[in-house]
Each structure stands twice: as C-alpha cells, then as structure tokens.
Amino acid sequence: MINDHSALLLKAIDGKFLSADEGLELYLNAPLSQLMFAANEVRKKLHPHGKVTWIIDRNVNYTNICVSGCKFCNFYRGKNHREAYVTSIEEYRQKIDELFALGGNQLLLQGGMHPDFGLSFYTELFQALKGMYPDLKLHALGPPEVVHIAQLESLSYHDTLERLMAAGLDSLPGAGAEILVERVRSEVSRNKCTANQWLDVMREAHRLGLTTSATMMFGHIETPEERLQHMIAVREVQAGKPDAATGFISFIPWPFQDKNTVLSKRYNVHNSVSREEYIRTIAISRLMLPNIQNVQASWLTVGKETAQLCLHAGANDFGSIMIEENVVSVAGADYKFDKEGIRKAIREAGFEPQFRNQQFEFLPSPE
Numbered sequence: 612m613i614n615d616h617s618a619l620l621l622k623a624i625d626g627k628f629l630s631a632d633e634g635l636e637l638y639l640n641a642p643l644s645q646l647m648f649a650a651n652e653v654r655k656k657l658h659p660h661g662k663v664t665w666i667i668d669r670n671v672n673y674t675n676i677c678v679s680g681c682k683f684c685n686f687y688r689g690k691n692h693r694e695a696y697v698t699s700i701e702e703y704r705q706k707i708d709e710l711f712a713l714g715g716n717q718l719l720l721q722g723g724m725h726p727d728f729g730l731s732f733y734t735e736l737f738q739a740l741k742g743m744y745p746d747l748k749l750h751a752l753g754p755p756e757v758v759h760i761a762q763l764e765s766l767s768y769h770d771t772l773e774r775l776m777a778a779g780l781d782s783l784p785g786a787g788a789e790i791l792v793e794r795v796r797s798e799v800s801r802n803k804c805t806a807n808q809w810l811d812v813m814r815e816a817h818r819l820g821l822t823t824s825a826t827m828m829f830g831h832i833e834t835p836e837e838r839l840q841h842m843i844a845v846r847e848v849q850a851g852k853p854d855a856a857t858g859f860i861s862f863i864p865w866p867f868q869d870k871n872t873v874l875s876k877r878y879n880v881h882n883s884v885s886r887e888e889y890i891r892t893i894a895i896s897r898l899m900l901p902n903i904q905n906v907q908a909s910w911l912t913v914g915k916e917t918a919q920l921c922l923h924a925g926a927n928d929f930g931s932i933m934i935e936e937n938v939v940s941v942a943g944a945d946y947k948f949d950k951e952g953i954r955k956a957i958r959e960a961g962f963e964p965q966f967r968n969q970q971f972e973f974l975p976s977p978e
C-alpha cells in the first residue's frame with residue numbers, strides 16, 4: 612500500500628486506535644480496495660481460522676406499546692390503539708417451542724417502552740420463561756429500556772441491571788444506540804435515553820460482567836463525522852471495562868430502513884446508504900474498533916450479496932437467521948435466510964460457516 616493513506620492503514624492493522632480525524636480521512640477518501648484490504652487484515656489477526664459465525668435466535672417483542680415515538684419506527688402503537696398488544700405466556704410458549712425445534716435457544720426479547728411496566732413486569736416475565744425453559748438464553752431489552760425502568764422505579768442502573776440479571780437476563784443487546792450524538796438523537800428519538808445514558812448503562816453492565824453488543828443505525832440525518840464520534844464513544848467505553856469482562860462482544864452497523872416511517876413521510880429523509888457506503892462503514896468499523904472482537908454484517912437490512920462482500924471487508928459474523936423480526940421488517944427490510952441458506956451464503960463468500968451462541972462460543976451446527 613503505497614499512497615497517502617498507508618501510514619493510517621498500517622496503524623490500524625497494528626491494532627492502534629485511530630483518531631476521529633484519521634478515521635474520517637480513511638472513511639471518506641481511502642480507495643475502497645485499500646480499506647477492505649486493511650479491515651480484512653485486522654479480521655484475520657482477530658480471527659485467523661477463517662470461519663464466519665452465525666446463530667439462531669428468535670426476536671420476540673413483549674409489547675408494541677411505546678411512549679418513545681422514534682421517527683424511524685413504525686412498529687410502536689399507543690396504549691389504546693386497536694393494534695396494541697402485550698405478548699401472552701401462551702404465545703411465548705409457542706414461539707420458544709419453535710425456536711428449540713429449529714436448534715436455537717436464545718430469545719432476543721425487546722419491546723416498546725410501556726408507560727406502566729416497572730421492574731416487576733420484566734423480572735416476573737424472565738423468571739416465568741426461565742422456569743418453563745431452563746436452557747433458554749435471554750438476550751433482552753437494551754439501554755433505553757433499562758433507563759426507562761430505572762426512572763420509573765427510582766433505581767440506579769446498577770440496581771436495575773442486577774435485579775434483571777438475577778431474574779434471568781443473560782446478555783444486553785446494544786439496541787437503541789442509533790447514533791450516539793445528542794444532536795442526532797434529539798431529532799430522531801427525542802424521548803429515548805441520551806447518548807450518555809446509553810453509554811452509562813453499558814459501562815454499568817460491563818462492571819457487572821454482563822456481555823453486551825453495540826449497534827449503529829446510520830444513513831438518516833447524521834454526518835460521517837457523527838458516525839465516527841459514535842464509534843469512538845463505543846470504543847472508549849470498551850477500553851474502560853474491567854479486564855475480566857467481555858464488554859461489547861460485537862458491533863453491528865445497519866442502515867436506516869425508511870419505509871413508511873415518520874422520517875421518510877414527514878421529513879423526506881430516506882435511507883441514503885449505497886452498497887459501497889455500507890461496505891466502507893463495515894471496514895472503517897473494523898479499523899476503528901480493534902478492542903471489539905466481532906463485527907457483524909447485517910444481511911437482514913442490506914441483503915445477501917452486500918453482506919457477503921462485507922466478509923472481505925472486516926466482518927466475521929453473519930448474525931442470525933432471525934425467525935421473527937418486526938421493527939426493521941415493517942420498515943422495509945425483507946431479506947430472509949433459513950439454516951441452509953445462511954451456511955450456503957457464507958460458503959459462497961469463501962468462508963467456513965460456524966454456528967455460535969450469544970457469547971460467540973463455537974457450537975456444533977444444528978441439523
């Protein structure tokens with residue numbers, strides 16, 4: 612690599628932290644082939660085995676009643692809306708039975724921020740699900756819900772998380788991050804937790820030994836600089852985690868899905884992310900976040916072929932076959948994979964598929 616960007620790319624391959632300006636220079640101006648090459652080198656260092664991981668989990672929404680009103684979401688309903696629901700135990704039973712029959716054991720359990728659901732709703736639900744299915748893993752809620760519950764109950768994040776963990780919470784998804792910059796959040800998700808609150812919940816989760824992930828929803832009103840700020844905020848929290856904790860186990864960037872959202876209908880904001888831009892974003896994520904082990908290509912939102920290219924641009928994880936997903940699906944993401952399909956897609960891209968659990972431990976592939 613002999614050009615102006617070589618020193619920066621070599622610094623990143625070396626595992627050193629790039630500054631926001633350095634990252635931005637590469638993100639905007641480095642040739643795509645060089646960005647992909649460097650990100651692939653980082654992936655090879657972190658994952659020399661050449662395997663690409665995947666998981667089976669089931670996304671269940673415990674309610675679609677939400678007080679947040681995010682402008683990119685057309686999943687939520689008001690409490691008295693005729694389509695408002697709270698998932699019943701019988702419905703959980705049916706969905707979890709299907710999950711186990713397919714060879715998965717993890718529920719990605721998320722919902723709206725119900726105005727009346729305090730801590731006991733979640734602890735009783737977790738205990739009930741774990742009582743019925745002791746092997747079930749709960750990858751549940753996210754920092755916005757934790758902040759919401761803590762505020763309703765006048766509890767610290769520490770105490771809220773500790774009680775959720777005692778009731779069965781196994782890991783905390785990085786949901787609701789969008790872009791961790793106040794200017795953006797005040798525009799697109801004004802009633803949700805602030806960037807600092809999101810980061811504080813994650814810091815506390817890591818102190819408690821709870822494994823988490825981080826997401827980035829981009830391609831709406833944010834600038835490239837703000838995407839880089841987001842990555843650096845996540846990286847700093849990860850750098851401050853206790854040594855024994857995993858902290859953020861993965862980083863998952865995905866483009867805003869605009870169909871029928873308030874952002875697109877009322878504000879004329881549409882998903883602006885091209886295939887090249889998504890690949891560049893995966894690559895720069897891999898280069899900016901050397902202290903986070905896994906980067907996931909979001910095939911659900913960008914489709915198979917773009918996600919396959921991302922496996923050559925730093926991504927090492929293909930995520931889940933997603934038996935059920937409601938939030939981005941109703942906003943236009945309609946790609947689907949079954950077990951054989953996801954394995955075939957990984958092989959086509961030149962990698963060996965490896966089934967995993969939420970802790971990224973390798974497991975035998977389910978038949």
Ligand code: SF4
Pocket residue numbers: 677678679680681684685686687722723724755800803
């Ligand atoms: S994205 Fe989540 S928090 Fe925002 S409105 Fe939708 S359900 Fe509520």
